[in-house]
Each structure stands twice: as structure tokens, then as C-alpha cells.
Amino acid sequence: MKGDMNIPPIPQATPSSVRPGLVGGEVLKLLQPAEGLIRPGQSAQAEVISLKQNDLAFQLLLKLTLAGGRETNVQASSNFPLPVGTQLAVTQPSAGNLAISLQQALSSSVATLTRLDTQQVPVGTLLQGKVLTTQALAQPAGQPAIYRSLVTLLNSTLSGSTLTLDSPQPLRIGSLLSAQVLDAQRLNFVPLSGRQEQLAVAQQLATQLSRQGSLEGLLSALQKxxxxxxxxxxxxxxxxxxxxxxxxxxxxxNPKALGTALLNSGAFLEAKLLSGQAHAMAPDMKASLLRLIAQILPGLPASTSFNPGMAASTQAQALPTFVRNALGMLGQVSAKPPPAGFPLPQRSVQNGESEDSLENLLKLAAAAISRLQSHQLSSLEQSGRTTDGGVLTTWQLEIPMRNAHDIVPLQVKFQREDPPEKEPHDPPESREIKDPLWRVELAFDLTPLGPLHVQAQLLRGSLSGQLWAERASTAHLIESQLGDLRQRLNDAGLSVTDLDCHQGTPPHSGPARLEQRWVDETA
Known part of the structure; x- marks a missing residue:
């Protein structure tokens, strides 16, 4: 869905606004009839404590305060939505019905926000909410359709409030919605490219991290x-x-060889498959590992203690369809797991078989695929909207290198941060196109230098970089070569503003915090 969403004003209780069916009072049907709940001629105070849409009707949970202060909860259905928090005076004309007055039905929108306070949520703020209801409004012939929805806000100082929105397209009930504040009465829908699947991504990332193993474990075993x-x-x-x-x-x-290695690292296998690039599968690392597993499975002896069914399950979990299967689990996670971080730590797979057995190779190959998928899922988790409305895109991957007889994994992370898009009504001086900010991180352990970590930022041809070496001797060596590195970067057409080397490891603090909301959609 694209376009603006409007916050409608409070409807006025005029004769022209009276809908058929409202004259004489609106009837709420009790889902479980209760005789004598409210005595004849008396009324009770009711508060709407939950609202769900079911087909064309709305299911309400009401808290009734009866005579003497006694409270009870009842479930009822209505032909129109009453927002959570709405206060009503209800009567009971029959055992299966409650009635509210015409005035209450027309003014039920008082319980929702009818405008945004731009002091609390300034223009440009990214709001997130959960869609409770969606209705098509009656429109004159020839006019475009308008859909009215109730949305519970999940972030900002307005968290917990209910917002009434009019939009040109229906909002899916139960979905998570993100929109940017344009002014007190208008929001702009923000398509966040999969932010609704972040819960499933987080759960799958935790699962992959628990079963992944370092690539050098498999490759070293194959070498031996x-x-x-x-x-x-x-x-x-x-x-x-x-x-x-x-x-x-x-x-x-070599830049060309590096680009080929990045493209064939396994991080882009699914993109190749979707684009029909079957000819590009041969050198892809992830495709090669999947082919390796498929060739190992038939050779497992029937008497092996390793469960082939378990191996087949592991292979199935490693296939590219795991992401689509995970999307059905959205909402079954109630908390965000700790981030995977960068670089991923080295991890060995424990096994009781001989190093050259097919069972051992199968376990190592499955763990290697899980490691590649951990990088892919971590990229998804670190991509999205920043708090100021910009777009952050992350590519995290791993390239195993041959260094003499050793296998050295090179972990790489690219991030591109695009500034927020400017609106037509913004001042002309603020509409200038801003360049994206690029970040690059490298992590590797190369003999005899030891663990190294590189961070660099590039903006409009201006580069700044920081290097960390865990060994003091390596840090001193790099420090002595920084002048030559700076000159080579300048010769390549870059303006180097900052270039330093430190001993130790870099602090773990993300450069851009993403606006995320972790909720249990089943609640």
C-alpha cells in the first residue's frame, strides 16, 4: 500500500449523520445470553477492554460495573467498532442484547485520537501500530473507495493509544503498520520491506546460531x-x-576477483534463484555445500548410528525455503534475542565419529550452511528504518581464503544508510539530495598477524577508518605503515580524514539504531 492516511475529525451528531439501524439505539449482541444482568429501567457503566474484527462484525469484551459496584466481564458483538477505552452506559432490553444510546454510538470516536500532537510526535516521526479493524466507508458513485481502520500505537509517547485512520486501501487486520508523521492530521505509509517478519527472522537467527559451525572446520576436514x-x-x-x-x-x-568472491559467497544464492540465474550456481559456496550434502546422504551405511532422517531434516532446514516457512510463525516470539554481533565467533561442531567419516562430513556441512544463513539473517535483522526515517541496508557475509595450508575466513559487512526522503511541502533548501553513507567492516585472523578488525566510513569521497589488532606487535607494525596506506588511498581518489590503529578489539556499539517493536501478535 502507498499514499497518505488521514485522521478523520469527530463526527457530529446531526440528523444527516444518522445511519439506518442506529435510530432508537444500537444493539450489542451478547455472545452468551445472560438473564437479568441489568435490571429493567436501570443502566450500567461499561468499558471496552478489547476489540477484534470478525468478518463484518466486531467482537467486544466489556467490563460492566453493576449496581452495588460489582464488576463482571461480558463478550458482545457489534456492527460497528467501539475503540478500546470507550465508556458506555448500557441497558438490557433482552437476555441476549445490550443497548447503547444513539449519541454514544456517534461519539465513540472520542476514545480515539482525532489529531496528533506534533509536540509529542514531531513531523517525520516513525509511528508503528497494530491494525484492529478495517471497514469500507459508503462513498458516492464514481468516488474512490475509502477504508476506515482503528490502529493501536505501539511506540513513541502515544504508545497504547488508538488512532482512527482513513486510507485508500484496506489495512490487513492484525498486521503491523509503520507510518511517518506528515502533520497533525496526515500520516505517510512506510513500506518497510519485511519489517513485519522481524519476529520470524529473530527466531530463525537464534536457531541457526545454535546449530552453526565455522566454515574452516568443514574445509579443513575436506583438505585432510x-x-x-x-x-x-x-x-x-x-x-x-x-x-x-x-x-x-x-x-x-584484485577488485574484480574480490567482487566475484563476494557474489559467490552464498549470501546471494536465493536472489540468483529468483532471477533465474541457474548458470551462476556452480561457484556459489552455499550451492556447493547443498550439493555436497545431497551427495553424502546416499552413501551413509544403513547400520550407522547417525540418524539419516535427522540428516534429511537438517538438510531441509538448510534449504532456501526456510525463510518462507518461518513467516508463518510471526507472532510466536515474545522477546527479542540478543543480536548476533559482528564478527560471528569461531565455533566447532562436536562429534564422535572419525574425521573422514561421511557422518562427520555431513554434520560439518550442515553446520557450515547454518553459518552462512546466520550471516544472511543477521543482514536482515540489521536492515530497516532508522529513527529519523532513513533506510539502513546491511550485507553480512563470509569468504573462506586459502593462506598457504590454512583456511582463513574473511568476514565482511557492508552497510548503506540513505537519508530520509524529503516531502514536496518541505522548504526548498532542505530538498537537496543527500549522498548515502557507506560503512565497511572486515574481520579475519591471518598468521602471523593474529585477529584483525577494520572499520571504515565513506561519504562523498571522504573516508575515515579505524583498525584494531589484538597483538601489540601487529598494532605497532600497522601503525608504522599507516602513512603509506593513507597515500595509497589518496592516490585512489579518496580524501582520508581519519586513519588510526588501536590494540585490542573495537567497542560493540551499532552506528545506527533501528526503530523496532517486538510484540506477541497472539496476545
Whole structure:
């Protein structure tokens, strides 16, 4: 859905606004008839404490305060929505019905926000809410359709308030909505490209992190396989191809080779599949690992203690469809797990089999795929809208390198932060197009330098960078070479504003906090 959403004013109780069916009072049907709940000729105070839409009717949970101060909850249905918090005076004409007055029905919108206080939520603020109801409003012939919805706000100082919105398209009931404040009466819908699936992403990320294993564990085991190991010829050919495609650090110093390695890291496998690039599957790391698993499974002996069914399940969980399956679990997570962080820590897979057994290779391959998927899910979790309305996009991936006889994983994270889009009514001086801010992080452990971490920012050709080395000797060596590095960056056309090296590890603080809301949609 695109376009503005308007906050309608309070309807006036004039004869022209009276709808058929409201004359003489609106009837609320009790879902469970109760005889003598309210005595004849008396009324009771009622408060709407929950509201749900069911087809064309609305289900209400009312808290009644009866004579003597006794309170009870009843469920009722209505032909129109009464916002949560609405106070009513109800009577009981029959055992299965409650009645409210015409004036109360027309003024029920008093319980919702009819305008936004831009002092509390300034223009540009990103509001998030949950859609409670959606109704099509009666329109004259030839006029475009308008849908009225009740939305509970989930963030900002207005959290918990109910907002009435008119929009050109229906809002899906129960969905999470994000919109930017334009003024006191208008909101602009913000398509957040999957923010509604963040709960499923978080749950899948926690699952993948618990089963992932470092890539070098599998690749080192494949390197050590004896030449006379018993295995199908096609499996041996796949292993040789996988090891042969690993780049060296010197190869990655070539921009074209680096771009190819990034593209074939496994982070973009699903994008290739969706675009029909079947010819690009051969060198892809994730595709190679999936092919390896498919070739290992038939060779498992029938008497093995390793459960082939469990292996098949592990493979199925590793396939690209896991994201789509996870979306059905949206709302079953009530808390956000700790972020995965960058870089992902080294993790070994425990096993009781010999290193060259097919069971061991299967476990290591499945754990390696989970590691690649952990990077993909972490990229999704770190992408979205910033608090000022900008867009943050993250690509996190891992490239295994051959350094002599060692396997060295190079972890890479790119982030692009685009500024908020300017609206036509903004002052001309503020409408200038701003350049995106790029961030790059590298993490690797290269003998004999030890663990290294690099962070750099690029904006309009101006670059600043920080390097961290855990070993003091390495930090001193890098410090002595910073002048040469600065000159080479200047020769490449970049303006270097800041370039430093530190001993230790970088502080873990994200450069841009995303506006996120974690709720239990089943509540």
C-alpha cells in the first residue's frame, strides 16, 4: 500500500449523520445470553477492554460495573467498532442484547485520537501500530473507495493509544503498520520491506546460531581427507571443486576477483534463484555445500548410528525455503534475542565419529550452511528504518581464503544508510539530495598477524577508518605503515580524514539504531 492516511475529525451528531439501524439505539449482541444482568429501567457503566474484527462484525469484551459496584466481564458483538477505552452506559432490553444510546454510538470516536500532537510526535516521526479493524466507508458513485481502520500505537509517547485512520486501501487486520508523521492530521505509509517478519527472522537467527559451525572446520576436514578414502566419484569431484575455488589473499586484492568472491559467497544464492540465474550456481559456496550434502546422504551405511532422517531434516532446514516457512510463525516470539554481533565467533561442531567419516562430513556441512544463513539473517535483522526515517541496508557475509595450508575466513559487512526522503511541502533548501553513507567492516585472523578488525566510513569521497589488532606487535607494525596506506588511498581518489590503529578489539556499539517493536501478535 502507498499514499497518505488521514485522521478523520469527530463526527457530529446531526440528523444527516444518522445511519439506518442506529435510530432508537444500537444493539450489542451478547455472545452468551445472560438473564437479568441489568435490571429493567436501570443502566450500567461499561468499558471496552478489547476489540477484534470478525468478518463484518466486531467482537467486544466489556467490563460492566453493576449496581452495588460489582464488576463482571461480558463478550458482545457489534456492527460497528467501539475503540478500546470507550465508556458506555448500557441497558438490557433482552437476555441476549445490550443497548447503547444513539449519541454514544456517534461519539465513540472520542476514545480515539482525532489529531496528533506534533509536540509529542514531531513531523517525520516513525509511528508503528497494530491494525484492529478495517471497514469500507459508503462513498458516492464514481468516488474512490475509502477504508476506515482503528490502529493501536505501539511506540513513541502515544504508545497504547488508538488512532482512527482513513486510507485508500484496506489495512490487513492484525498486521503491523509503520507510518511517518506528515502533520497533525496526515500520516505517510512506510513500506518497510519485511519489517513485519522481524519476529520470524529473530527466531530463525537464534536457531541457526545454535546449530552453526565455522566454515574452516568443514574445509579443513575436506583438505585432510586421505586420497584413498572410500566415497563415490561424484562426491570426490565436488570436494575437489569446492577446495579449488577458494581464493587466496593475493587474489582478493584484485577488485574484480574480490567482487566475484563476494557474489559467490552464498549470501546471494536465493536472489540468483529468483532471477533465474541457474548458470551462476556452480561457484556459489552455499550451492556447493547443498550439493555436497545431497551427495553424502546416499552413501551413509544403513547400520550407522547417525540418524539419516535427522540428516534429511537438517538438510531441509538448510534449504532456501526456510525463510518462507518461518513467516508463518510471526507472532510466536515474545522477546527479542540478543543480536548476533559482528564478527560471528569461531565455533566447532562436536562429534564422535572419525574425521573422514561421511557422518562427520555431513554434520560439518550442515553446520557450515547454518553459518552462512546466520550471516544472511543477521543482514536482515540489521536492515530497516532508522529513527529519523532513513533506510539502513546491511550485507553480512563470509569468504573462506586459502593462506598457504590454512583456511582463513574473511568476514565482511557492508552497510548503506540513505537519508530520509524529503516531502514536496518541505522548504526548498532542505530538498537537496543527500549522498548515502557507506560503512565497511572486515574481520579475519591471518598468521602471523593474529585477529584483525577494520572499520571504515565513506561519504562523498571522504573516508575515515579505524583498525584494531589484538597483538601489540601487529598494532605497532600497522601503525608504522599507516602513512603509506593513507597515500595509497589518496592516490585512489579518496580524501582520508581519519586513519588510526588501536590494540585490542573495537567497542560493540551499532552506528545506527533501528526503530523496532517486538510484540506477541497472539496476545
Amino acid at each position: 581427507l586421505p586420497a584413498n578414502a572410500q566415497m563415490p566419484p561424484e562426491l570426490r569431484a565436488s570436494i575437489d571443486t569446492l577446495l579449488a575455488q577458494l581464493p587466496t589473499p593475493s587474489q582478493l586484492s
